[in-house]
Amino acid sequence: xxxxAALEPQxxxxxxxxxxxAPSAARxxxxxxxxxxxxxxxxxxxxxxxxxxxxxxxxxxxxxxEQFRDAVRAAPVWSEGxxxxxxxxxxxxxxxxxxxxxxxxxxxxxxxxxxxxxxxxIGVLLGLACVSLGTAVDTAISRFMDLIMAVPSLVLAILxxxxxxxxxxxxxxxxxxxxxxxxVRLLRGAALAELSKEYVVAARVAGVGPWRLMFSTVLPNCMxxxxxxxxxxxxxxxxEAAALGFLGLGAQPPTAEWGTMLADAREFIRSNPWxxxxxxxxxxxxxxxINLAGDGLRDALDPRMRRS
Numbered sequence: 001x002x003x004x005a006a007l008e009p010q011x012x013x014x015x016x017x018x019x020x021x022a023p024s025a026a027r028x029x030x031x032x033x034x035x036x037x038x039x040x041x042x043x044x045x046x047x048x049x050x051x052x053x054x055x056x057x058x059x060x061x062x063x064x065x066e067q068f069r070d071a072v073r074a075a076p077v078w079s080e081g082x083x084x085x086x087x088x089x090x091x092x093x094x095x096x097x098x099x100x101x102x103x104x105x106x107x108x109x110x111x112x113x114x115x116x117x118x119x120x121x122i123g124v125l126l127g128l129a130c131v132s133l134g135t136a137v138d139t140a141i142s143r144f145m146d147l148i149m150a151v152p153s154l155v156l157a158i159l160x161x162x163x164x165x166x167x168x169x170x171x172x173x174x175x176x177x178x179x180x181x182x183x184v185r186l187l188r189g190a191a192l193a194e195l196s197k198e199y200v201v202a203a204r205v206a207g208v209g210p211w212r213l214m215f216s217t218v219l220p221n222c223m224x225x226x227x228x229x230x231x232x233x234x235x236x237x238x239x240e241a242a243a244l245g246f247l248g249l250g251a252q253p254p255t256a257e258w259g260t261m262l263a264d265a266r267e268f269i270r271s272n273p274w275x276x277x278x279x280x281x282x283x284x285x286x287x288x289x290i291n292l293a294g295d296g297l298r299d300a301l302d303p304r305m306r307r308s
Contacts, residue, residue, distance in 0.1 A: 032300040039296020045289035053106040060099035064256040068094040100256040112234035123183020145181035190222035231294035
């Protein structure tokens, strides 16, 4: 009895240990993430692009649609005839290319984040509905997702935009529909695996309701693959939006969107190659950087994927 009494004062120390777990877990996550140097470099580039997009008005030397009639298709500064007035030159309408690229980053990132956010939320709801509302609902949603995935993504996006009409908002809707099955199928598979585990059985025995069980017990343990998919989905959405813009079905002129800029410069690919090269490099650099950052996120969230 005296020994038991001596042990009782030590019990309040448990919450302090629990509160210290979060910072240590964050440090461990960051340490694992930094092991992948490519991921750190990609994250740095993504951060720079995001800052340029946020502070585009302050960073860009000119307005994106401001025309300089005295400098139509001016060469970039490193080419013969170039000047520091237009560092990356101007397009066929005399608009500063650097300013349009910076403002285009805002449009492209907005499309990527909007598509990812809407697809994530709807995908989570439909995925949880598959595993909680019975076989009939599961079959109906799963077959509909299979139907969407049976059509090539770009073809389906073109079809949706052709029905709704070309615009920035309809581009987001089309790409959201294209990438929605990824989140639904991923969450459905992860949730089915979690439902067979002992902690879920214990929660059911304790009387936890079905919706609370799904959102408070199952969903938090399925978030890791969803977060990785969301990070990589941003780059896919940017590529898809650029493809639609290049075909004239995305953001419409004079919007400074990278795909639209490529479409406007097609006829000058031989005479003024920088008009096509620079928007293409912006898309390439941003997409590769997001993919590298997402690859590091996958390694950090799943230690089994760490590089040897």
